[in-house]
Amino acid sequence: MRNLMVAGNWKMNGDSTMTSELVDEIAAGYVGSDSCELLICPPFPLLGLAANKIQGTSIFLGAQNLSEYNSGAYTGEVSALMLTDAGCQYVIIGHSERRAIMRETNEMIRKKFYAAIDNNLIPILCVGETLEQKEQQLTMEIIEQQLKSVIGDNAASLTNAVIAYEPVWAIGTGLTATPEEAQSIHHFIRGIISSISQEIADNIQILYGGSVNGGNAKGLFSMPDIDGGLIGGASLTASDFLSIVKATNK
Numbered sequence: 001m002r003n004l005m006v007a008g009n010w011k012m013n014g015d016s017t018m019t020s021e022l023v024d025e026i027a028a029g030y031v032g033s034d035s036c037e038l039l040i041c042p043p044f045p046l047l048g049l050a051a052n053k054i055q056g057t058s059i060f061l062g063a064q065n066l067s068e069y070n071s072g073a074y075t076g077e078v079s080a081l082m083l084t085d086a087g088c089q090y091v092i093i094g095h096s097e098r099r100a101i102m103r104e105t106n107e108m109i110r111k112k113f114y115a116a117i118d119n120n121l122i123p124i125l126c127v128g129e130t131l132e133q134k135e136q137q138l139t140m141e142i143i144e145q146q147l148k149s150v151i152g153d154n155a156a157s158l159t160n161a162v163i164a165y166e167p168v169w170a171i172g173t174g175l176t177a178t179p180e181e182a183q184s185i186h187h188f189i190r191g192i193i194s195s196i197s198q199e200i201a202d203n204i205q206i207l208y209g210g211s212v213n214g215g216n217a218k219g220l221f222s223m224p225d226i227d228g229g230l231i232g233g234a235s236l237t238a239s240d241f242l243s244i245v246k247a248t249n250k
């Protein structure tokens with residue numbers, strides 16, 4: 001039985017005042033009867049503050065990126081060890097903004113994925129097609145490439161990992177895949193994993209991301225292969241984020 005998860009990707013937003021207030025409001029609204037795990041992923045400089053603020057709650061903390069290296073002369077980079085030291089349990093890897101703007105390749109993403117695994121951080125591996133790829137009916141091919149280039153035939157690397165299907169055309173656009181569209185891709189992803197390990201396929205959480213909000217979340221989360229959401233814009237306001245959390249309840 002997989003737990004649902006709602007994860008907030010704050011992207012490059014927030015400051016210390018916003019972090020204190022937002023985490024307090026989320027913590028106050030996230031009650032024991034809510035049926036999802038809850039994760040927030042603030043920018044690097046706010047991780048320490050967020051780690052303090054979530055103490056005594058069951059909220060998890062994640063980062064939005066990490067270096068493939070553990071330490072050394074890599075100016076501006078942040079390692080997995082630094083993230084665990086700051087209190088993170090999770091790290092987002094391969095977000096489409098990093099693939100497109102920072103030119104991260106599947107090979108770089110593979111190295112970051114294993115840097116996380118090797119240092120006991122749970123990677124949230126983002127995959128998804130652009131609008132152009134969707135229109136050319138390349139969605140499945142692209143997703144299989146993104147997934148296989150990281151895991152190869154080693155499904156064991158997914159024992160402690162999460163996947164996020166995020167169609168690029170739905171991120172920050174207000175457009176969302178329909179629950180049926182998203183379900184078919186989630187089912188496809190689980191199928192790729194099950195061809196290597198049925199057990200891991202059955203257990204891995206596959207989140208949907210792309211303009212999720214309080215209005216569309218319930219339909220998406222009711223699909224059998226959608227195990228929650230990776231939330232961008234709506235994770236920056238407690239009431240919006242909590243309305244998505246509540247959508248996980250029966």
Ligand code: PEP
Pocket residue numbers: 009166170171172173174209210211212230231232233234
């Ligand atoms: C994201 O950035 O991962 C995301 C899903 O953004 P949004 O919810 O704003 O579309």
